[in-house]
Amino acid sequence: MSDASPLPSSLQEIADDFAELPVPQRLELLLEFSEGLPELPERYAGSLDSMEQVHECQSPLFLVVEVGDDVDGADEAGAGEDGAGEDRPVHLFFSAPPEAPTTRGFAGILHEGLDGLTVREVLAVPDDAPYRFALGEAVSPLRLRGMVGMLSRIKRQTALKARV
Structure with a gap:
């Protein structure tokens, strides 16, 4: 069930x-994404209470989204004008245990792609989008539901923090 909207090029390349x-x-590629998931920055390390848990994941996964204050050209766009907030960069941070390679792999895909x-x-x-990575034959639908939950929370947090 695809809504036919294109993926961002970074996610499409992964797909x-x-x-x-x-x-x-x-x-094996999913495992590579698992191993490539960046460590949490110091400001979040040991502070899972400041992150949101994704309960759809079978393993404990926490995430937080940060929306930057500026990007190249933001001054020309007018940082205070309507819509300028939509041009700010989004940064994602995930915490998942090393013994949860599927969950970490999904987080790694979303991190690299978004x-x-x-x-x-x-x-x-x-x-x-999570169904477009040809993983339906490799992992269970329940596992894919975890990635759907991650994306949903990423988009919700992005909208809230960008106030759009």
Whole structure:
């Protein structure tokens, strides 16, 4: 069930990489994303209470979104004008245990595909994006529901913090 809206190019590249692989190698690529998930910055380390838990995930996963105050060209756009907030960059931070490689892999995909995009770009990501990574044959629907939950919270936090 695809809403036909395009993915941002960064996410589309990842989706294409998964689609080109046989199922067993998709799991290997998911593991690579798991291993590539950045560590939490010091300001969040040991402070899971300042992050939001994604209860749809089978393993404990916490995330937080930060929306930057400026991007290149923001001054020309007029930082106080309507819509300028949508051009600010979004940064994602995740905490998931190392013994949860699938959950970490999903977070790694979303981090690589969304971190640094603008508020507008993140909010435009189709809700069905997690189903576009050709992982339905490799992981259970229950697992994919966790990635859907992550994306939903990322978009909600982005909208709240950007006040759009």
